[in-house]
Amino acid sequence: MSIQSLGYVGFAVKDPAAFDAFATGVLGLMAGEGGGGEHRYRLDDLAWRIAVEAGETDDLAYAGFEVAGPAELEALRARLAAGGVAVADGGAELAARRGVLGLVTCRDPDGLAVEIFYGPTLRTETPFASPVGVPAFLTGDQGLGHIVLSTRDMAASRGFYEDLLGFRLSDIISMRMGPQFSMEMAFFHCNPRHHTLALMPAPLPKRLHHFMIQVPTLDAVGFALERAEAAGAPITASLGRHTNDHMVSFYARTPGGFEVEFGFGALEVDEATWRVGRHDKPSSWGHKRGAH
Ligand SMILES: [Fe+2]
CATH class of the missing domain: 3.10.180.10 (2,3-Dihydroxybiphenyl 1,2-Dioxygenase, domain 1)
Known part of the structure; x- marks a missing residue:
């Protein structure tokens, strides 16, 4: 449960x-x-x-x-x-x-x-219609998307989210932040979405690093990237594919300061066969940071 x-x-x-x-x-x-x-x-x-x-x-x-x-x-x-x-x-x-x-x-x-x-509350009588033609967002039993939160106490956070709320570990990414320091990010699922929650053990000024919303086509990601560029939104990570959930996405800074990840093509967790993995890089390609 x-x-x-x-x-x-x-x-x-x-x-x-x-x-x-x-x-x-x-x-x-x-x-x-x-x-x-x-x-x-x-x-x-x-x-x-x-x-x-x-x-x-x-x-x-x-x-x-x-x-x-x-x-x-x-x-x-x-x-x-x-x-x-x-x-x-x-x-x-x-x-x-x-x-x-x-x-x-x-x-x-x-x-x-x-x-x-x-x-x-469901608004089945008024179907979703994007004002800029996004065909759909991938939600349903995978929920709205994912959130990546900073935490000052990883053990306490894992106790809360895993032991009490029932999240299951998907994998760990060891993020090298410098020659002497790496940070272990932990990714958790509660449904077929690879991660609904990820935790960064770092005392960041915001709890929310980013939220992610997912679309059903690569074109919908490309169109969103072009809208973000046209609007002058800082692209905080270029188009890339993540190592762990295989999502192809870009990141932009929202007017709230935290980032949004806009993605497509993530793998889904089959609880019966999933095994926890670890990675040393967050992305197979792309996701270049530092342009802004
Ligand atoms: Fe993400």
Whole structure:
């Protein structure tokens, strides 16, 4: 029993208007119903997957992980409590704001607001339509995408995300940061998406290094790259293919300061046959950094 997917994320950014232009005009997200000072964006038939509010942190404000239903929510709440995590009922007001049937809230070991919910609002009657012609985003049982978070305490974070939320290790990349220093990034899955969460053991100023959204064709990545360049968005990593999930992607800096990875072609985890691997490089080719 574990969480099923990353259901939604909320960002707090200093300039929501700039983020809005980027989200719709570059990424091609569909504007969803906002309100209460929030912009919301759709990637699929859910009423929203990404919410953006005004805030000073320019960072991830909360992450929402989906479970199948009320019994699974209760079981996970009990496991978190037994694990020593302060977990609270989200309450009717927050559930209504998020458009879910039920949720509980807690914090990860670095203080990130984590919400676990079931019953998201579906807008099946209004199909997803990208304002710039992105054909679709790959979501479904793989959830909205992935997030890569920094942590000051890898052991505590792994205890929370693996032992309590039920993430499983996909692989490790040993990232050489200099001649004397390398950092072991850990990648975790909870469904066929190779990683829904990755953890970087580094005291970075932001929790969120990047979030990733996935499209079904290489052309959709190429068109997004050209929109990002035309909009003047810094391309923080050139087109490349990752060693571990085989995703072909580029990275751009969002107006929130954190990055977005826009990708295609990732392999999927078959839990029955998957074995944990390790890598010494993040990319087979490309993903050149430092141009900006
Ligand atoms: Fe990524």
